[in-house]
Amino acid sequence: MDCQHKVDRSAKCHEHCDIALYGNPNVGKSCFFNKVTKLGATVSNFPGTTVDIFHGDFESHGKKLSISDTPGIYSFDDTSQDVTVAKDYLTLAKPKVIINIVNELHLERSLSLTLELIKTKIPVVLALNFCSDAKKRKIQIDEAALEKALGIPVVTIDAINGTNVDEAILLATKKMSGKHGFILPVPNKENARQAEAIAKMVINGDSSPVTSISEKIDALTTHPVYGYAILFGVMALLFSSLFILGGNLGYLTNLIFMALIGTPLKVFIAANTSPFWTTVLTYGLVDGINAALQVAIPYIAVFYIMLSILEDSGYLPRMAYLMDKTFKRMGLHGKCMVPMMLGFGCSVPAIFATRILPSKRERVITAILINLIPCSARTAIILGAAGVFLGWQYALAIYALSLILMFIVGYILGRHLPGKSLELVIEMPEFRVPSIQNVLLKTWLRMKDFIFMATPFVVLGSAALGALTSLGLLSALAKPFEPIVSGWLMLPAVAGITLIYGILRKELALEMLILLGGSANLLQFMTPGQIFVFCLVATLYFPCLTTFVALRKEFGTKVGIFIGVSTTALAVIIGGIAGRMLVLLNLF
């Protein structure tokens, strides 16, 4: 669960807004926002990172101001959901001033939006970003002429190192007015022509990219042969580093935690409380947390570091380009790859990221498919159980199975949902070396949730399990699920209870299972076949509660319930079949 996508934040943003940031996608709006507010809006190197309004307060020269970051748009005349969010916000909040951030290298194209913004009657300040890149390419922009042509203040900034960010804010504050009129931006064909004329006047130098390292990497990564080889390599690297780094990190955190805190605490609890409370407290404070540290957090952290590197390099849109043909078979197109890749991290931001897709049909199909993608919590289950106890091949098999299922479901939906699919349209950002700082920051912001939000669940959840165990109620509670869990899926009855936990947060399913098994070695308690089936079912069944809420918010209750019920049914059917196949094939 990504902490930056709190499900209900838009409502209160409408109240008051001094400065709003608008501009094309991937021009550094969120970067600018972070510099000003010191908050952590996600910054990534692909168009469509921000899909919601973010609000922040700051002080400039003793004045308290509020600023909003918005989704990137090319024009208000567009029907995709992220543009609608940006447009609705402009209408509802009527900011006192707009800072329009543009990429100097794409000035001509950006000016169309600038002209649209000026016509809203809200004062606009134009901030030219990427000035150091432009300088490298010997592109010069005549700021004075631009100011004169547009009739608005213009300032050159660098959103990364913060050059002139204060100036831009100061210029904006001066232009701030609460009494401007407001006209909804209307599409105007003249804008493009006017933008071209202005661009001709103010730009010196050829704005077409020169051959650079970025271009060479671009050519290689989108090559019809090498491109796919690199894609395969990237995926293999991702998986193996997860398996190796995650596993070892888990081993290490377990050792450290038990030596420093776990064991002494256990002894202390046992010495000072009655047997009942000893079980409850040991489960809650030691074993639960130990399980989280061992099997969940390490994998999730490693995954997010890798994902952040991918996002910041600019590789994701190249993946979209390469995968376009495959996605066409599912009635989708390559751009759907972007939300899906985010889905390997967490389904919630991935579901919000479907806003960048142009039609409702694609959004729904993609959102359904995202539920079949192993998110990082599911990865923790797959690698922490199947990977550690059965071997990496089995973990890979579970991944492959869920992706094949995803493809089949996509194929069926693509054929049978009404409507036709649209086509890929995506801008390619330049390749950049990811900054370590941003990668670690993003990983931390995304991990924070797994640490702070999940800890109460882990502690209370495992304490409750402890209480049930010592009261001898566990088997009674597991009874109702027995026909499905033991009868059909052939798992130990208590696995049913852990799967219920998994609805709250996916990784809890494994953490609780380890707890109930009474040892970190699942093999003492389950057969290899059972471990495999457990991981498969845990991966496929009901998306976690937060995902359900996000689905409901974006697509309505019906879609949410449909996804919840159908994924659970799918998990049960596939799990049972897989269990029997394993027996038949005599694999375990």
Added chain:
Amino acid sequence: MQSKSRQDYLQEIYRLQQKDNSAIRVSELSVVLNISKASVSEMVKTLSSEGYLEAKRYGRISLTDKGAAVATGLLRKHRIIEKFLCDIFSLDNVHEEAHELEHTVSDRVIDKMDKMLGHPDTCPDGDAIPPKNMNMKPLSDIKPGKTAKIMLSRIASESQSKRLVSLGVCPGTSVKVIRKLAKGPMMIQVKGAEIAIGNALSQNILVEEA
């Protein structure tokens, strides 16, 4: 040879397609021509059966390559005549007269007029004059490394054509094909930015290779 009103249809459809950057609706055409929707539909049927028009998704229609060739030939005449009447005879409001003359003036005469005007690029309204013997083809047929100018869009989806316009992919702009995947998307450079577009889009953007 088509009758005059058929040529007018093709020319008007070309204009509309250029303006919208997409395939168009019959109703739109009927408004512009000020002719009832029923008779417009009738003519559209005829022109389709003759291979000048094709039906697209969402009930939209578009010129075929053949239809586009007729339309640009006519538009070329129209705009050269306009330019001639304006520049040489110093007349204003020449649209109606040019409209009448375009059907009667021969190709030979048009070429002479063009030469006399010094091969102008645009008509008095600032619209581009299509070149002689234009050879329009789908963007998807352009080889990597080559540059082409966008002439006409046959894209049926309004939302996609709008998105393309805002990215600068619309009639009048030059694009450079960077690379493409067989039967798949292509990467183009337009207004200094690199954009990937799907195969069905590049097949429906007609260009003139530079």
